[in-house]
Amino acid sequence: MSDKSARLIIGNKEIELPIHTPTAGPDVIDITKLYAQGDVFTYDPGFTSTAACDSTITFIDGIKGELLHRGYPIDQLAEKSHFLEVCYLLLYGELPSATELEDFEARVTNHTMVHEQMHNFFRGFRRDAHPMATLVGVVGAMSAFYHDSTDINDDWQREVAAIRLIAKLPTIAAMAYKYSVGQPFVYPRNDLDYAANFLHMCFSVPAEKYEVDPILARAMDRIFTLHADHEQNASTSTVRLASSSGANPFACIAAGIACLWGPAHGGANQACLEMLKEIGTVDRIPEFIARAKDKNDSYRLMGFGHRVYKNFDPRATVLKQSADEVLELLGVENNPLLQVAKELEKQALNDPYFAEKKLFPNVDFYSGIILEAMGFPTSMFTPIFALARTVGWISQWKEQISDPNLKIGRPRQLYTGATKRDYTDIENR
Helix, strand or coil, X not given: CCCEEEEEEECCEEEEEEEECCCCCCCEECCCCHHHHHCCCCCCHHHCCCCCCCCCCEEEECCCCEEEECCEEHHHHHHHCCHHHHHHHHHHCCCCCHHHHHHHXXXXXXXXXXXXXXXXXXXXXXXXXXXXXXXXXHHHHHHHCCHHHCCCCCHHHHHHHHHHHHHHHHHHHHHHHHHHHCCCCCCCCCCCCHHHHHHHHHXXXXXXXXXXXXXXXXXXXXXXXXXXXXCCCHHHHHHHHHHHCCCCHHHHHHHHHHHHCCCCCCCHHHHHHHHHHHHCCHHHHHHHHHHHHCCCCCCCCCCECCCCCCCCCHHHHHHHHHHHHHHHHHCCCCCHHHHHHHHHHHHHHCCHHHHHCCCCECHHHHHHHHHHHHCCCXXXXXXXXXXXXXXXXXXXXXXXXXXXXXXXCCCCCCCCCCXXXXXXXXXXX
């Protein structure tokens, strides 16, 4: 227990509430006994002032622009590490030794194929189904195929489920893409790394040889790394809430994917590309910047600023480098959208208004540019986000399952409806 406490006075009753001090971040007032002792609830729409769990995985300091995974800054991980090493770190708490990393990468690589009968699930969707709809359905259906890894009380089954999800999500996402464009599915290749394998499954065809450019593979790996986990956001909280009921891991991750689908969460980079399409041409940029600066106009530029980061998005700094490398490799001459993106970035960064308001390009701005340049349709942006975030969801799920204080989630409410009344027979209404 904490040696600090807060006192809450309700009428003539005084309640003492413990205060816990974390290793980083603000102190937390423990209201666990508030209802029992005070017969009151707290009211916090969006849970923006409520800690629903304790965690050792990810920490965000929005004022400093800091994102730490197990204590390691995201910029160091993105620069010096790679996605599967970050997966290991999130899952197990420490960076792996060379032997541990080799073993982990081998286990993931050997689980990339999906059960052949799962192909039938894809063919049950309409040909124009959104890839996210397909992803939610197929990931949820994994529990029907992998019965040997659904017992959440078995340590080994939890481990197998974690590896399977990390390994198979790129295959499932690539299959969803291939199905949406009417091309044959491409099987994973064990000789390619995680990011290169995903690009190969998305863009190769049986009729000709396809070589993955290492610059594109590195950019894809960075996108995965920078989206791996982001603390207790909406989709992660959804996974934890589903998990609290004892649901199997595949159902929990499917729930997280469904939540991520929302445009206010996982669809931000897609919204950014749609904004660039709305601007259309470079000469119209000043018009839209003026609208964004006009306090009487509700218009705002997508991909600038961040709800959590009040200074700058540390992930954006890293991804800008990859965006520059990809655009240099692929060019922007024949893509008006990318021309608008580069010029908008330049004008916004040089405008004192944006600097003063801390409205810097965020990770969604740069990831959207990279994915557009690679040739992905905007409908694939959120599925790519989902496959990257899967490891974060699993890490949070494993942590929660191991918590001895785990309870089923049961938020309270401020009821404002009708009080008790008697039923009226239909002939008397």
